[in-house]
Amino acid sequence: MPQRFALMIDPVDASDTRGDYSGTFTEVDVASPVLSVGEFSTQRGDGVFESIGVIDGHANEVEAHLxxxxxxxxxxxxxxxxxxQWRQAVSAAAGLIPEGEAVVKLILSRGVEHGPAPTAWVTASPAADFSAVRRDGVRVVTLDRGYDLGAGERAPWLLLGAKTLSYAVNMAALREARRRGADDAVFVTRDGYVLEAPTASLILRRGDEFVTPAPSGGILHGTTQLSVYEHLESCGFRTGYATVTASDLANADAAWLVSSIRLAVAVTAVDGEPLPSDPAFTADLNAYLLSPR
Incomplete structure (x- = not known):
């Protein structure tokens, strides 16, 4: 079984400037009980997280994730x-898996009722082998997210722009996609606008221009999408943010789902209709994403 690691963090105030925080996180046995049964992260999904890709011990896009x-x-x-403090914890966790691809996950929970709060920890584990999906791409279906494009601004308590531990809907969407014979899903608003995938950002190609849905209306600003844009701009391509419709996706010259661990995977079909893909271009994107950044 692949070796996994966890570091429990004793959170310090954001104003603390001591410089060395190595004494504030401790490695724990991942097979031993650590969290309280009253922990809100497990009872309510009341917390936030980030997943950081690691290549040969180097954590990528750390600042964007933090x-x-x-x-x-x-x-x-x-x-x-x-x-x-979190930066040093990420570095320590990434160093525990010095070879190959790995993932470091950051969790910040509200803690326990009437107890110490917040609760915080990072984990490190080898990443799954995504070489096949990076090569072959994914078929996606569009799924109704259940709200219109303006819901995020109109109802901020829905936390649509936060990466919370409440991922039940995202996982349900992936199961529904597989029931429909696809590999992944793309969320669409009730008024027909494309958002993102359950665990990835979406990038569309239109000629020599690349666009992604604007990070509003409940869309997370993708850390990997930002890295891809830096690479594309260095290659002379135009990049931008736009309000993307479902028909824009269906008629794109190419499209990718991009995320920190799976990296760039081409969308090969949308709702059963083929979409053009460029394996060589996708391979170039992943060669870049597999380099230290």
């Missing part, structure tokens, strides 16, 4: 994480 963790914490009224 900023998004802080953003999610603000939306959920959680104490602001001390980013220097």
């Amino acid at each position: 900023q998004r963790l802080a953003h999610s914490a603000r939306l959920c009224d959680l104490p602001a994480p001390n980013l220097a």
Whole structure:
């Protein structure tokens, strides 16, 4: 069985500037009980998280992930994480798996009722082998997300722009996609606008321009999408954000789902209709994403 690791973090205030936080996180046995039965992360999904890709011990896009963790914490009224402390914890966790692809997950929970709060920890484990899906791509179905494009701004308590531990809907969407004979899903609003996949951002190609749905209306700003845009811009392509309709997706010259661990996978079909793909271009994207960043 692949070896897995966990570090429990004793959170310090965001204003703390001691510099060295190595004494504030401790490695624990992943097979031993650590969390309280009253832990809100497991009882209510009341917390936020990030998953960071690691290549040969180097954690990628750390700053973007830490900023998004802080953003999610603000939306959920959680104490602001001390980013220097989390940065050092990520480095320590990534160093526990020095070879190959791995994933470091950051979890910040509201803790336990009437107890110490918040609860925080990071885990490190080898990543699954995604070489086949990076090569072959995925078939997607569009699924109604159940709200219109303006819901995120109109109802901020829905936490649509936060990466919370409440992932039951996302996992249900993946199961529904498989029931429909597809590999993945793309969420669409009630008024026909494309959002994102349950665990990935969406990028469309239209000629020499690449667009992604604007990070509003409950869309997470994808860390890997930002890295892909940097790469594309360095290659001379135009990139941008747009309000993307379901028909835009169906008529795109190509499309990809991008995420920190699976990286870039081509969309080969939408709702059963083939979509053009470019294996060589996808391979180039993944070669970049597998490099230290």
